[in-house]
Amino acid sequence: MGSYQKSKNLCASLLAILWLIPGSAAAYSGTVVDASTCKPIPGAFVTLGNTVVRTSQEGRFQIDGEGTVLGLRAYGYGRSEIPVGDLKDNETLPLAPFRPxxxxxxxxxxxxxxxxxxxxxxxxxxxxxxxxxxxxxxxxxxxxxxxxxxxxxxxxxxxxxxxxxxxxxxxxxxxxxxxxxxxxxxxxxxxxxxxxxxxxxxxxxxxxxxxxxxxxxxxxxxxxxxxxxxxxxxxxxxxxxxxxxxxxxxxxxxxxxxxxxxxxxxxxxxxxxxxxxxxxxxxxxxxxxxxxxxxxxxxxxxxxxxxxxxxxxxxxxxxxxxxxxxxxxxxxxxxxxxxxxxxxxxxxxxxxxxxxxxxxxxxxxxxxxxxxxxxxxxxxxxxxxxxxxxxxxxxxxxxxxxxxxNSRNVYTSAGLPPKSGKGMDGHGGVPNRGGVGTEICSRNVVEDVAPRAQ
Structure with missing residues (x-):
C-alpha cells in the first residue's frame, strides 16, 4: 500500500474516532416527537453546546457542534437531555407534553x-x-x-x-x-x-x-x-x-x-x-x-x-x-x-x-x-x-x-383544580430528562402521521 493510501486511511480512522469522542465536534440527526401521540413536533429546540437548531415541520433536525449532551425542548412540552454517547443515527426522540x-x-x-x-x-x-x-x-x-x-x-x-x-x-x-x-x-x-x-x-x-x-x-x-x-x-x-x-x-x-x-x-x-x-x-x-x-x-x-x-x-x-x-x-x-x-x-x-x-x-x-x-x-x-x-x-x-x-406565600386549595393524576410529563412522572421513552412512544418508535400544529 502506498504512503498516500496509508495516510488517507489513517485520517479516516482518526475522524471516526473523533466522531465517537463525547465533547468533540460531531453531527447528529433525528426526529423529535410527542411522547403521547408519536406525532412529530415542528419548531422544537435542539441544542449541542453553544449550537441550537429548530426542527422542521416533520420534526427532523441535524446539528453539528461540540458537547456531551443533546438538549431538547419545545413550547408546551418538558425538556430532555440525552448523552451523545447514547444516541443512534437518525433516532426518534420523544418529548413529553407539559404545562406548568x-x-x-x-x-x-x-x-x-x-x-x-x-x-x-x-x-x-x-x-x-x-x-x-x-x-x-x-x-x-x-x-x-x-x-x-x-x-x-x-x-x-x-x-x-x-x-x-x-x-x-x-x-x-x-x-x-x-x-x-x-x-x-x-x-x-x-x-x-x-x-x-x-x-x-x-x-x-x-x-x-x-x-x-x-x-x-x-x-x-x-x-x-x-x-x-x-x-x-x-x-x-x-x-x-x-x-x-x-x-x-x-x-x-x-x-x-x-x-x-x-x-x-x-x-x-x-x-x-x-x-x-x-x-x-x-x-x-x-x-x-x-x-x-x-x-x-x-x-x-x-x-x-x-x-x-x-x-x-x-x-x-x-x-x-x-x-x-x-x-x-x-x-x-x-x-x-x-x-x-x-x-x-x-x-x-x-x-x-x-x-x-x-x-x-x-x-x-x-x-x-x-x-x-x-x-x-x-x-x-x-x-x-x-x-x-x-x-x-x-x-x-x-x-x-x-x-x-401571593407575596406572603400563603395559599389554600380554594379554587384550585383537583389532582388529575398527571405529573410533569403528562403521565404522572418527571419529564424525560434522560431520553427514555414513555409507555406510549419510546425512542425509535414513531407513527407515520402529520406533524402536530403549533
Whole structure:
C-alpha cells in the first residue's frame, strides 16, 4: 500500500474516532416527537453546546457542534437531555407534553419549613405541578451562594436563605415538580448602591429610589446585563428548568436620568437587547426563558414608558408572562371599568388581545394570576371563586399553564383544580430528562402521521 493510501486511511480512522469522542465536534440527526401521540413536533429546540437548531415541520433536525449532551425542548412540552454517547443515527426522540401550574415562593418562603411544606402539601393534593422560586429578589438579594464574583463583592449573597440549592432542586424534581428561577433584573438596590455609576439618577444627580425606597440599575449599562446573565447562567447550571426575568424594564417614573437618552426607541432596544443576550448566553443549558410583563403592555400600543414592547419581547423569550392581576388594571380594560368584579374576563380578554397583537399561538403565554387581597378597588379578598375564574380563563384560552402570586406565600386549595393524576410529563412522572421513552412512544418508535400544529 502506498504512503498516500496509508495516510488517507489513517485520517479516516482518526475522524471516526473523533466522531465517537463525547465533547468533540460531531453531527447528529433525528426526529423529535410527542411522547403521547408519536406525532412529530415542528419548531422544537435542539441544542449541542453553544449550537441550537429548530426542527422542521416533520420534526427532523441535524446539528453539528461540540458537547456531551443533546438538549431538547419545545413550547408546551418538558425538556430532555440525552448523552451523545447514547444516541443512534437518525433516532426518534420523544418529548413529553407539559404545562406548568405554579405557586410563587420567595427566598424566605422556600426556606421556611412551614411555608415550604404547606406549598408542597398543596401541590400534592391539587393539580399544581410547579414552583417559582426567587433567585434574586427586588432588593437584589441572591438566595444562595453562587460563583458570580460580583455577587460576593457587592454583598448580594451576604445573607443566604437557601443553603443547598442543588439538593433543593433535586428534591423538587424527584417529587415531579417543575422549578422556575425568578430573577429580578433592573430593580436592584444592592448593586445600584455598590456601583453608583450604574444607578438610575434624578435630575439633580442623586441616586433615584422608588416609592419602596429601592434604587434601580440603569438598563443601558452592559455591566448590569452581564451581572444578571451570570446569575441566570449559574441558576441554569444548578438545574432550574426555566429562567424567568422580572422587572426587566425601566422604572415608570418621569424625569429620570440614564446613561443614554431616555427615548422609546432606546428603551425598547435596551430591554430586547438584554433578553436577546440572555437567550444566547443560556443556549448551552437547554432551559426555557420567560419574562414577566405589565398587564397594560398588552393593551398599549407604545412601550408603556418602560421599554416593554409586546412584539419585541416575544422575539427573545419562550414564554411571555403578563401579570394579569385584576387589581393591577387600575384604569380597567375596555368594557370593564372595575376589573376585580370580572377576573375571568380580564384574564381571558387580555390573553386574546396579546394573541391578536403578536400572532403567536396561545401556548407562548403563561399568565400570573392574583391570589391576594385586592388593593385598588375596595380591598375585597381574592379567594376560591376569583382564583377559579382566572384559572378557567387561562385554560380556556389555551395558555401554557398559569402561576399564582401571593407575596406572603400563603395559599389554600380554594379554587384550585383537583389532582388529575398527571405529573410533569403528562403521565404522572418527571419529564424525560434522560431520553427514555414513555409507555406510549419510546425512542425509535414513531407513527407515520402529520406533524402536530403549533
Amino acid at each position: 401550574r405554579a405557586l410563587y415562593l420567595s427566598a424566605y418562603g422556600v426556606a421556611n419549613m412551614r411555608l415550604r411544606e404547606s406549598a408542597l402539601d398543596l401541590i400534592g393534593k391539587t393539580d399544581l405541578n410547579a414552583v417559582v422560586i426567587d433567585v434574586k429578589n427586588e432588593r437584589g438579594r441572591i438566595a444562595y451562594q453562587t460563583d458570580v464574583p460580583l455577587a460576593a463583592e457587592d454583598g448580594a449573597q451576604k445573607n443566604v436563605t437557601i443553603k443547598h440549592i442543588r439538593r433543593l432542586i433535586d428534591a423538587l424534581h424527584k417529587a415531579g415538580i417543575y422549578v422556575i428561577a425568578r430573577i429580578v433584573v433592573f430593580k436592584d438596590n444592592i448593586l445600584a448602591l455598590a456601583k453608583p455609576g450604574w444607578a438610575v439618577r434624578t435630575a439633580s444627580g442623586a441616586i433615584w429610589k422608588d416609592r419602596e425606597g429601592i434604587a434601580w440599575t440603569d438598563p443601558f449599562v452592559k455591566q448590569v446585563w452581564d451581572y444578571n446573565l451570570d446569575i441566570a447562567a449559574a441558576a441554569a447550571g444548578d438545574g432550574f428548568d426555566e429562567i424567568q426575568f422580572d422587572y426587566v424594564r425601566f422604572p415608570e417614573a418621569k424625569g429620570l436620568i440614564f446613561s443614554e437618552p431616555n427615548t422609546e426607541k432606546n428603551r425598547i432596544a435596551a430591554i430586547s437587547g438584554f433578553l436577546a443576550a440572555a437567550r444566547k448566553r443560556l443556549v448551552p443549558y437547554n432551559v426555557f426563558l420567560s419574562a414577566d410583563i405589565f398587564g397594560y403592555v398588552i393593551w398599549n400600543r407604545n412601550d408603556t414608558g418602560i421599554g416593554q414592547s409586546l412584539k419585541e419581547l416575544a422575539r427573545n423569550v419562550d414564554y411571555l408572562s403578563p401579570m394579569l392581576y385584576p387589581s393591577g388594571f387600575q384604569y380597567g380594560i375596555p368594557g370593564y371599568p372595575n376589573p376585580v368584579r370580572h377576573p375571568r374576563q380580564v384574564v381571558y380578554l387580555s390573553l386574546r388581545k396579546a394573541e391578536e397583537r403578536t400572532g403567536l399561538p396561545a401556548v407562548r403565554f403563561r399568565p400570573w394570576l392574583q391570589a391576594f387581597r385586592d388593593y385598588a378597588f375596595g380591598g375585597q379578598p381574592f379567594e376560591g371563586a376569583e382564583i377559579a375564574a382566572q384559572i378557567d380563563a387561562a385554560q380556556t384560552f389555551g395558555a401554557d399553564g398559569w402561576m399564582l402570586w
